Amino acid sequence: DTEVTQTPKHLVMGMTNKKSLKCEQHMGHRAMYWYKQKAKKPPELMFVYSYEKLSINESVPSRFSPECPNSSLLNLHLHALQPEDSALYLCASSHPGTNNNEQFFGPGTRLTVL
């Protein structure tokens, strides 16, 4: 299995809703990432988990809450989002400690906040 899967594919939510994005990989990668991407822009790093521990938080607002239940799963819990949070949310994974940080991306969740 050489892919990263993400659910849901699309999500529309109101500013008072609570929702979660899910990511899964079975490549044995021990680093997992959340990125936010706006149209025609590069991905912006949000969080990095290494060996199930949060190692990087790029000053992301607390309305985004990551969780890594095990080495294959990564969640992003959303609460009280703003319309400007609408974007493509990408999950990625890599094998830390190798010579190069090849990251494999999932297909993303297209999030719209009304």
Added chain:
Amino acid sequence: TQLLEQSPQFLSIQEGENLTVYCNSSSVFSSLQWYRQEPGEGPVLLVTVVTGGEVKKLKRLTFQFGDARKDSSLHITAAQPGDTGLYLCAGERNDYKLSFGAGTTVTVRA
């Protein structure tokens, strides 16, 4: 401030033409990745270059890593409509973090 300067930002060419995308930096990278992304999908890893001066070929795509490991280029020969997409370069400087270029939107017209 973008650590990696990618150019051009947009490129529109006719099928069969060649194109080159550049990725430049004043910083040294331990490796550099090239991704292609189609609308609504995640980036797909095309290649990783690691050694200064390295050249890698992937069918009609040729990737070069500069001798000083500060710059890279992607050349596509005889472009096809299927090559259309957002091309992203990303350099690794330390563990976990990739520095992305701003991206090049390539459109190949049939």
